[in-house]
Amino acid sequence: MNSRFILKLSCPDQAGIVHAVTGVLAEQGGNILSSAQHGDADHQRFFMRIEFECAPATEAAALQAAFEPLAQRLQMEWTLVSSRAKTRVLLLVSKLGHCLNDLLFRVQTGHLPIEIPAIASNHRDFYQLAASHNIPFHHFPLLNSTEAQKQAQERKIRELVEEQQIDLVVLARYMQILSPEMCQFLAGRAINIHHSFLPSFKGAKPYHQAHARGVKLIGATAHYVTSDLDEGPIIEQEVARIDHSLAPESLVAIGRDTECVTLARAIQWHAEHRVLMNGRRTVVFK
Known part of the structure; x- marks a missing residue:
């Protein structure tokens, strides 16, 4: 061969x-x-x-x-x-597991060419899901929001990245803001999924923001993580059409499917070395 x-x-x-x-x-x-x-x-x-x-x-x-x-x-x-070397990916997750579950299924069925040597979370909710895929689960709790505890928790993540020789960190609905030092450590090798069609509706509860504005399209954005919240170079975006009859909770449910597809594409393109940085933008050879 x-x-x-x-x-x-x-x-x-x-x-x-x-x-x-x-x-x-x-x-x-x-x-x-x-x-x-x-x-x-x-x-x-x-x-x-x-x-x-x-x-x-x-x-x-x-x-x-x-x-x-x-x-x-x-x-x-x-x-x-x-081209035959698989990208080693660390998945970070909090209490919403739809992206995590989708990625694990895609890897298990051979539709996403990556390796997942570890899953880490600030909660214990998905340790059984990780175990069902024979992937070690690391619980790094944040019991309060003190700066000292945040630094200690991020230090554990950094040690895991180095120990497992991680190529890419994926924030699969990891609801924590990374410190500037952590963003610098992971520069160009951390992807976040934001449940909005950026640059619209940044920050918390974007579906509720979208509902309040009466938009007709909602979306999801996969982007590289930077110290500027929700402003990293965009890799992929997807949208879903909605109308006035839908409550915010319905938008959340529709949006979750969009998030899964968008994140999976971005990870695949990164793993296949199709993404090149161009300042605040990306070039993606699909």
């Missing part, structure tokens, strides 16, 4: 980037399976994702060494990984 890799990169835009990149891959015996690129005219920046295969014995380290001179010359931000 041939070795398969994914190369994703961004750099200042200029002529000849595709030719130069594919030339290096050809020199290493690479056979391109898929390629996508995007030029951002506003910021004069180029984005690219290539999936390719090489001879079975090819190592990622050798390819990285061969690609490094070009990357330096073109001032690239880039990663090269094996």
